[in-house]
Amino acid sequence: NAGVTQTPKFQVLKTGxxxxxxxxxxxxxxYMSWYRQDPGMxxxxxxxxxxxxxxxxxxxxxxxxxxxxxxxxxxLRLLSAAPSQTSVYFCASSNPGLTYxxxxxxxxxxxxxx
Amino acid sequence: xxxxEQDPGPFxxxxxxxxxxxxxxxxxxxxxxxxxxxxxxxxxxLLMSVYSSGNEDGRFTAQLNRASQYISLLIxxxxxxxxxxxxCVVGPFNTGTASKLTFGTGTRLQVTL
Numbered sequence: 333n334a335g336v337t338q339t340p341k342f343q344v345l346k347t348g349x350x351x352x353x354x355x356x357x358x359x360x361x362x363y364m365s366w367y368r369q370d371p372g373m374x375x376x377x378x379x380x381x382x383x384x385x386x387x388x389x390x391x392x393x394x395x396x397x398x399x400x401x402x403x404x405x406x407x408l409r410l411l412s413a414a415p416s417q418t419s420v421y422f423c424a425s426s427n428p429g430l431t432y433x434x435x436x437x438x439x440x441x442x443x444x445x446x
Numbered sequence: 447x448x449x450x451e452q453d454p455g456p457f458x459x460x461x462x463x464x465x466x467x468x469x470x471x472x473x474x475x476x477x478x479x480x481x482x483x484x485x486x487x488x489x490x491x492l493l494m495s496v497y498s499s500g501n502e503d504g505r506f507t508a509q510l511n512r513a514s515q516y517i518s519l520l521i522x523x524x525x526x527x528x529x530x531x532x533x534c535v536v537g538p539f540n541t542g543t544a545s546k547l548t549f550g551t552g553t554r555l556q557v558t559l
């Protein structure tokens with residue numbers, strides 16, 4: 333049982349490049365989400381999904397796209413990278429059917445945009 | 447005022463000490479409260495949920511004060527391994543749906559010999 337798996341762990345992009353951050357979970361969780369974490373700020377929600385085929389925007393969605401074709405996978409796409417997107421990105425999943433269901437996080441992707 | 451506020455610390459305490467952190471929240475309709483632990487350069491992990499009546503898990507005690515809109519985390523008999531950043535998380539619903547959770551910026555704890 334791997335939990336939530338994120339790849340890559342580190343990435344350096346040039347401004348304007350695109351890339352996809354991968355996220356997969358094997359816990360059959362309906363809910364998946366992407367956060368970014370910046371110094372001095374709490375984790376901020378980028379996009380989330382409550383099930384396959386359903387996605388919605390979080391607090392800071394601009395510059396990012398997501399899709400949820402299966403329950404297991406929730407990739408995050410950066411369309412045209414900007415230095416402001418330099419951050420640590422965490423994917424998370426949870427089971428919304430349980431009260432106080434915790435978020436299970438992947439181990440993060442450190443992205444630098446130059 | 448931020449939705450969720452925490453003292454960033456660091457709190458430097460000797461091993462064996464008792465330390466407490468508070469976290470204030472602005473939305474009086476908040477219903478779900480959590481403490482997460484985040485080690486340096488790692489992902490956050492749930493430490494404990496915070497229930498209305500307060501709850502304890504070993505050396506850790508969490509309390510909720512709705513009147514003053516804050517939650518607290520008390521750590522007794524601090525261990526070196528408790529050194530981490532503690533994130534306060536608040537949500538509007540008493541459910542597992544996490545789309546509306548708000549994370550604090552964290553309080554850093556450093557336990558020393």
